[in-house]
Amino acid sequence: MRSKLADVATTWTRPNDPPVLILTSLAAGNKHGYALAQDIEGFAGVVLGPGTLYGAITRLEERGLIEPVGASGRRRPYRLTAAGRASLAEALEDMRRVTDEGTARLRTGRARTVEPRWRPAGGAV
C-alpha cells in the first residue's frame, strides 16, 4: 500500500500547485486563510481564490499534513504537521532535481547521468 506521503510526492510536481504553496507559506509560521492568500501572493505572485484555497486546505488536512490551531473560529490558523514538513521537503527535493537537471542541460546541451528517482513496485527496473 502506498503511503499518503508517496501519493503526495508523486502528485506535486509544480511549484505553483496550491498544496505546495500552502505548505511553503505555513513553513514560516501559522496562518489563517486570508493571511495565507496574502503571503502566497507576496512570495509566489499567485492569487489563490477562496474556493481553491479551502479546497487545498481540505485535502491537506485530510492527509494529516496540516492541522488547525486552537478552538474552532472564523479565522482559525493552520500549522504544518511533521508529516507536512516531510512532505514539503520531499516535494521541494523533487523540484530541485528537475531544476538542477534543467539548468545543467541548458548549460551543457546534454543530459547528466542521474539515478532513476522512481522505481516500479517490487524493485525490478
Place this chain on the structure above:
Amino acid sequence: MAAGRGCGVSDAHRNDEVHRLLRWYPKGWRERYGDELAALVEDTTGGGPPPPALRRSLAWSGFGERLRSAGLVGEPVSPTGMGVGPWLVGCAWAAFVFAGLVFAKLAEHWDAATPTGSHTVPMVSFDAVEALAVLSALAIVVGVVAALPALVRLLAAGGWPALRTRVFVAIGLTVTTGLAVTGLALWAHRVSVHADGAPGGYQLVAMGVALLFAATLAGWSVVGVAVARRIELSPPLRRLVISCAGVVTLAMVGMTAAAATWWGALSKSAPWFLAGGRPGTAASPFDPTMVGTAVLMAVATLVAVYGTVQAARGWRAAGR
C-alpha cells in the same frame, strides 16, 4: 488582518449572501469549513458583495466538493467500504438497458428487410449484442445478490433515516415517469393513427418524458451512491462485486462496438431500413433515434469504465 468594511451593505445582508454561496458545498463540509471560508470571502472582498468571478469560483469549488464527498472523484471515501464505483457501473448499465430497448425496437425485423447476401455481419453483431446483454444482466444479478446482505445489515442497524428522503424522491420520480410514459404511449397511438408525422407538441412532451426518465435514473443513482458509501463488504465479497462491475463494463464495451458494427453494416446494405423507407430507396443511415441511442450507449459505457476504474482504485488503495 481583515480588510476594511463598508460599501453600504448591512452585515446581515452580507452574511446572507455569503452563506447562500456556501450552499454549493455539501453540508458536512460547510459545518467544518463554512465559517472559515465565509470569513475569508469577507476579508477578500473587503466586506463588499462578492464579484461574479468569485461567485463562479465558489460554485465550481463547491460542486467539486460535492462530487468528492459523494466519492465520484478524488480518492476513495472509505478504504473498507464498497465505494461508489460498482454502483456507477450499475447506473450506467440501467441507462444502457434503456438504450438497448430502443435499439431492439429499431432493429426489429431487420433481417426480413435487408438483402439476403448481406446478412452475415449484422447477424453476428446483433447476436453478440444479445449474448453480451444476457452476460451483463447475470453479472448485475450476482453483484446485487452479493451486496444485499450488507444493505440489510445497514437498514437493521438504523441506516434507513439517512436514506429515506432520497428513496422517497426516487420513488416519486419513478411514479411520475411511469404515468408520463403511459400518457405518452396513449398519445403516440393516436398520433400514429391520425397524423402524418408527430406534431410539435408531442415531440416536446416526449422530450419532457425523456428528461423525467433521466431524472429518475439520477434519483436512483443518488440512492445508490448513498447506500454504496455506507455499506461495508468483506474483502472476498468486495472483490466479487468489483469483478462483476468489470464484467458488466466489458460487456457494455462489446455491446456498443457490436451495435455500431450492426449500424455500419445496415447503413451500407440497407440504409432505407434505418430511415423507415421502402426497400431500395435512397435514405440517410443517420436516423435521429439511432444516433441518440448510439450516443447514450457510448456515454453509458464511458461512465461504466469510469466507475470500474474508481472501483479498482479503491481496491488498490485498500491494499488488497
